[in-house]
Amino acid sequence: LPVVAILGRPNVGKSSLFNRLVGRRLAIVDDTPGVTRDRKEAETQLGGRDILLVDTAGLEEAAPESLFGRMRASSEAALEQADVAIFVVDARSGITASDRAFANWLRRARRPVILVANKAEGRGGAANAMEAYELGLGDPIAVSAEHNEGIAGLMDAIVEHLPEVDAPSETEEEEDEKLLRLAILGRPNAGKSTLLNTLLGEERMITGPEPGLTRDAVAAKWQDEQGPIRIVDTAGMRKRARINAKLEGLSVASSINALREAEVVILVLDALLGLEEQDIRIARLAEREGRAMVIALNKWDAIEDRAAARSRVADTLETSLNQLRGLEVVTISAATGAGVDKLLPAVRRTHERWNRRVGTGALNRWFGNMLERHQLPLVEGRRLKLRYITMPKARPPTLTIFGTRAEQLPQEYQRYLLNGFREEFDMPGVPIRLQLRGTE
Numbered sequence: 001l002p003v004v005a006i007l008g009r010p011n012v013g014k015s016s017l018f019n020r021l022v023g024r025r026l027a028i029v030d031d032t033p034g035v036t037r038d039r040k041e042a043e044t045q046l047g048g049r050d051i052l053l054v055d056t057a058g059l060e061e062a063a064p065e066s067l068f069g070r071m072r073a074s075s076e077a078a079l080e081q082a083d084v085a086i087f088v089v090d091a092r093s094g095i096t097a098s099d100r101a102f103a104n105w106l107r108r109a110r111r112p113v114i115l116v117a118n119k120a121e122g123r124g125g126a127a128n129a130m131e132a133y134e135l136g137l138g139d140p141i142a143v144s145a146e147h148n149e150g151i152a153g154l155m156d157a158i159v160e161h162l163p164e165v166d167a168p169s170e171t172e173e174e175e176d177e178k179l180l181r182l183a184i185l186g187r188p189n190a191g192k193s194t195l196l197n198t199l200l201g202e203e204r205m206i207t208g209p210e211p212g213l214t215r216d217a218v219a220a221k222w223q224d225e226q227g228p229i230r231i232v233d234t235a236g237m238r239k240r241a242r243i244n245a246k247l248e249g250l251s252v253a254s255s256i257n258a259l260r261e262a263e264v265v266i267l268v269l270d271a272l273l274g275l276e277e278q279d280i281r282i283a284r285l286a287e288r289e290g291r292a293m294v295i296a297l298n299k300w301d302a303i304e305d306r307a308a309a310r311s312r313v314a315d316t317l318e319t320s321l322n323q324l325r326g327l328e329v330v331t332i333s334a335a336t337g338a339g340v341d342k343l344l345p346a347v348r349r350t351h352e353r354w355n356r357r358v359g360t361g362a363l364n365r366w367f368g369n370m371l372e373r374h375q376l377p378l379v380e381g382r383r384l385k386l387r388y389i390t391m392p393k394a395r396p397p398t399l400t401i402f403g404t405r406a407e408q409l410p411q412e413y414q415r416y417l418l419n420g421f422r423e424e425f426d427m428p429g430v431p432i433r434l435q436l437r438g439t440e
């Protein structure tokens with residue numbers, strides 16, 4: 001459940017806002033500072049999304065330091081688990097020194113922060129709310145929790161910042177079954193058909209053409225201990241009828257259809273030939289389509305100098321396919337079946353990575369370290385500032401970075417972040433999308 005935390009100094013109206021958003025009178029509201037003693041949590045729905053709303057009111061008295069110190073102490077735990085923070089200020093009393101200190105702290109905490117100016121009811125309210133601009137947390141949203149004004153706009157803003165949910169797959173049946181869609185691609189004669197037969201033979205599956213796929217695609221479906229697998233293959237299965245001089249060009253084009261239907265691609269290489277131009281093209285295509293990939297280095301039985309064959313492939317991967325860095329290479333002999341049992345576990349691992357979500361908290365802790373380790377570059381004489389990072393979706397993993405002029409982040413720094421992310425969250429062989437969002 002996405003967590004939304006309401007933060008701010010005492011008596012700015014956090015509990016009233018909490019009640020408004022929850023739609024029930026759960027917390028005790030009173031005009032005396034520090035009235036609500038416990039942290040309140042409630043599950044509620046905003047814009048069709050279920051969220052857990054956390055109110056930090058009442059925790060301010062916990063630590064006997066400065067007001068800012070108390071606010072920070074009370075908010076730290078809530079913020080830690082939050083996907084989105086709502087920072088509430090009081091539009092009527094204006095921005096105070098502790099608001100400023102708290103805003104600075106929040107910026108460093110690297111979370112989406114929605115700035116809310118509460119008690120902005122009536123005609124003067126919006127003007128008072130403007131003062132909150134100075135906090136540097138973007139446009140303040142003027143609301144009145146008590147008079148129920150501006151709440152719909154706030155709800156929209158919250159929903160906008162929630163981590164996205166994955167689009168449901170084509171049919172519910174497939175969703176229920178946790179179907180793994182797999183494509184076997186590679187150059188002609190790499191051993192795709194042989195591999196398929198070996199896989200299917202071993203698993204004693206149901207095979208045969210299935211209607212409803214792309215015109216020339218054929219699918220095979222079977223089940224292993226971890227769930228059903230469907231293999232979508234075009235080139236490999238049709239090739240018997242098509243052996244001619246044009247096949248080379250044709251197989252890349254027909255790979256595209258299989259790619260679009262697949263989640264994970266097994267790229268079959270002929271180990272005698274290594275990783276060549278056409279293989280790299282297929283791999284880049286898979287990467288561009290956001291598909292995860294595993295390499296099956298086939299005909300391993302026919303290789304004499306295995307160490308050399310392996311390092312040749314590794315070198316080419318390093319230089320030509322940096323985006324898929326660290327992808328799994330499984331040596332197999334499709335003809336004899338040797339090593340084929342290691343292939344599907346590698347595919348499952350890669351599939352799991354491709355599907356994985358990383359929480360906003362862990363993501364931003366890592367992000368903060370990365371920014372500390374390497375100072376952000378100057379662009380046009382000004383130092384870039386990045387605020388926080390979210391992972392709005394998986395399949396493939398997609399990261400969004402927010403910050404002042406974030407869209408100007410140089411390629412080199414983007415690569416540094418992507419490689420760091422892959423390493424930290426164990427996502428080798430998975431293409432990662434990076435979106436940059438400039439904020440004020």
Ligand code: GDP
Nearest residue numbers: 188189190191192193194236299302333334335
């Ligand atoms: P496709 O065009 O990628 O489907 O390739 P095929 O499966 O038709 O295989 C092409 C050729 O490679 C055939 O002559 C296979 O017998 C041979 N082959 C396939 N796998 C292996 C293997 O593991 N070892 C060896 N030595 N030959 C293989």
